[in-house]
Amino acid sequence: MYDKTKFTQNLAIDRFIFAVKNNFFVEAHELLEDDWNLYKKQGEKKKALVLKGLINGATALALYFEKKRPAGYEKVWPVFYKYVPLLDEVDLDNKDRFYFAKELLIEKNKLVNN
Template identity: 70%
Template sequence: MKIDYSIFNQKTAIDRFLFAVENGYFVEAHELLEDDWNFYKKQEEKEKALVLKGLINGATALALFHIKKRPLGYEKVWLAFIKYIPLLDIVEFEDKDKYYKAKNLLIKLSKEVEAKL
């Protein structure tokens, strides 16, 4: 499937990530937070970087299940989401509610996957 990236015209990376996940663009969602993830790593804001790593891995896990048809890959990568996402409770992000929305959306979609396993 060829993606028209102009559909990702939301203002911030987390907005684009939410749009992508909500619309099943899991591979693209993975890419949309990588610049911010790298920025926080370079700024030595480890916890923020790890939260983004968790969200990125959540989207990647869904891509592995839905697109790559690799349920074992989904299970392995989903563990990284589970490992890092609790850090969201201790870090400060602008528009933090959007990060919680992303977390909750990934959890909801994961429950749908797990019902199929």
């Protein structure tokens, strides 16, 4: 049987990585939302929270770089660090891509206040 979660998960994370690499933080935020909502509906709380962390990482960078709202960034970025450690506890297809996305967000964050 066709598993929509696996299919969208693979495409979404690669598109998310592309967007973050190219500083399209607002767009990156949107790319994982469908899977995040699907995991919530399926009761897969930890997977949903991992995606929430990545989404909030992109959102924080969007607030800082695109929206010029550093106070918003400071409120949202900690959510990234709160939830991405759950990545070690969940089973995701192409998990290495999710780790890469995490590291990419951390690298982009180093540009804040530089």
